[in-house]
Amino acid sequence: MEQRVSLITMGARDINVLAQFYEALGWKRVDSPDGVIAFDLIGQTLGLYPLAALAEEIGVPVDALGRGAMTLAYNVREKGDVAPLLGRAKAAGAQVLKPASDVFWGGHHGYFADPEGHIWEVAWNPFSPLGPDGAFQWNGAE
Known part of the structure; x- marks a missing residue:
């Protein structure tokens, strides 16, 4: 696989x-x-x-589908992009679960839940910059 x-x-x-x-x-x-x-x-x-x-x-x-203990992440190019995106999500109907804040490992992130409760992390990770096409690169790997 x-x-x-x-x-x-x-x-x-x-x-x-x-x-x-x-x-x-x-x-x-x-x-x-x-x-x-x-x-x-x-x-x-x-x-x-x-x-x-x-x-x-x-x-x-339907009840068997439950709610998975999972988040989806959207990484941004700059630290300053996190808070505005959380604000845009809130304006669109999301509930902000955690406002933009620094993380112990050196990044910056926040969380929101979409109108049906799916949880998203919005993150800036200085160790995993996005590629030119916006693709996430774990630890900078291409």
Whole structure:
């Protein structure tokens, strides 16, 4: 198995509200005929799918999907980009869980939850700068 994540699918109770939230952050959506709303990312895609349909497809009750103890991260190019992005997320309907702050390891970050509770970290990591195309590079590796 090659090391990659191709598609991140978020189950959504209200797919249109969630899509509008990500559009308010400036993302461009790509609709597909199968009921998925997709946002192309660098090397991956974020897909929004009706929660009930996702549970049915997997063959489990909606309650079995639960809430994973997971965060998604969006890294920025400069330390000063963290707070404004958290503000933009809040204006679009997010709940800021942790305001922009310095981290013990030398970075700067904050957290928000989208309208359906998916948790995002907005981070600046001086040890993992973004590549020219915006791709994240762990410890500066390309």
